[in-house]
Amino acid sequence: MATIKKQALIIGAGTGGYPCAIRLGQLGVDAMLVEKSEPGGVCLNWGCIPSKALISATKLYHKAQHADHMGLSFAAPKADMPKMQGWKAGIVKKLTGGVKTLVKGSGTQYVKATAELLGPNRAKLIYADGKPEDIVEFEHLVVATGSVPIEIPGFAIDQDRVRDSTGALDLDFVPEHIVCIGGGIIGLELGQTFQRLGTKLTVLEGADRVLGVCDKDVAQVVARQIKKDGGTVVTKAMAKGTVERDGKLFVQAESKGKLEEYPADVVLVAVGRRPVTKGFGLDKLGVELDARGFIKVDARQQTNVAKVYAVGDVCGQPMLAHKASHEGEVVAEVIAGKKTINDARTIPNVVFTEPEIASAGMGEREAKDAGHDIEIGKFPFAVSGRAMAIDETNGFVKVVIDKKDNRVLGIHVVGPEASDLISEGALAIEMGAFAEDIALTVHPHPTLGEAVMEAAKHALGEAIHVGNRRR
Secondary structure (H helix, E strand, O other), X not given: OOEEEEEEEEEOOOOOHHHXXXXXXXXXXXXXXXXXXXXXXXXXXXXXXXXXHHHHHHHHHHHHHOOHHHOOOOOOOOOOHHHHHHHHHHHHHHHHHHHHHHHHHHOOEEEEOEEEEEEOOEEEEEOOOOOOOEEEEEEEEEXXXXXXXXXXXXXXXXXXXXXXXXXXXXXXXXXXXXXXXXXOXXXXXXXXXXXXXXXXXXXXXXXXXXXXXXXXXXXXXXXXHHHXXXXXXXXXXXXXXXXXXXXXXXXXXXXXXXXXXXXXXXXXXXXXXXXXXXXXXHHHHOOOEOOOOOEOOOOOOEOOOOOEEEOXXXXXXXXXXXXXXXXXXXXXXXXXXXXXXXXXXXXXXXXXXXXXXXXXXOOHHHHHHOOOOEEEEEEEHHHXXXXXXXXXXXXXXXXXXXXXXXXXXXXEEEEOXXXXXXXXXXXXXXXXXXXXXXXXXXXXXXOOOHHHHXXXXXXXXXOOOOOOOOO
8 A cells, every 4th residue: 555645636537627637737736636437527428428429410310301391302311329329439438538648648647546535635545456555645635526317216227218317328229208207408408319319208397397497488499399399298297106017118297186107118317416425535524515415615616624625516506517627727726826716707508409508697587586677689590591591490599688788697599509609698798798799799691690699789679680679
């Protein structure tokens, strides 16, 4: 057993841990990054990247079937799921290997092991291959242990007929029926992925609408698309369990006082994720958790224990990779002695449904609840020349501004390439832009980005390509 001395120890090489490790190396801090599984964490291995690969592939499959009106016809496409899974795995392998290379290139030591905290400044490294354990002594600790899917009673995850998001991403066949328990981001992204391949999708959501984190009118566009594509959305539905008859599985759910049954070859349980704060000795340090089990942190990402920090999913919502990465870089600079705090004005959110959703800043209801007298500007993709040219006209851009001074409070997009359009919105919120800043910025034509400009102009009563209310 060797004793290794480091200035900083990072536990978890996900999208919070590895950027922190790289930035620490850049700043000359002698650090070690410990990961028990694969570099890149959930995002690169079992979340963001593999899901977007499958989404991209299935969108292409779907488009090939719906291009006849454009004068294009193809033989019936075939979905080779094992081959698609192999292609997806290749992307993951390339990115995760790149993470390890970047960490080592920065000067930070990368170690594959399980870290167990022994006290405030000591940890034990346990190796899967039976190699003798090591002790790490450190001055600073960064907890970046991420989150895992929540399980619910009556639906034990077996990654066969009942799967969480990880298991769904590994499906090597196209199920006839999928029942998705939970109408949130993960459930709808994955549910629509297989719906595009011909799966009959049923969404069971306990609340009164799907995508509760999104503005209501934005979420409605996706709900309508699911139904248009032959799916079923059941709200105020409480999933109770499964029954099997004649070799077929059915999900039982209570809705409107009645117990209904829905056929399912695969049940996808997607009701959220919980932070990983147990099993590695964190309790020995006296770190405070909130009522939902997340680690409490301040603006420097520091816990109540000096020189112990937390980043990413483990320290609260929103559980987004880019939020984790930003926090990781903040912590690295704090550890290096810089006067840095996490003062981001917005964490943009992106949902890769059909159509895509993206938002930055306040929603309409949120702005009103905060006491703002607001003005709304909207521009539909149905009148966008670029959207017509790519045959994707479903959705709109919505800009929320403060009527008092026209400051931009929020930007919301539902429609084609929303994920790529929202960075302009995030910049507008971060810089404290006014609607005039967007409206007076000349946007190139013909592009989808023009819709953001037109929506800002609409909020001011100045839009050219859509009717305006006089202000």
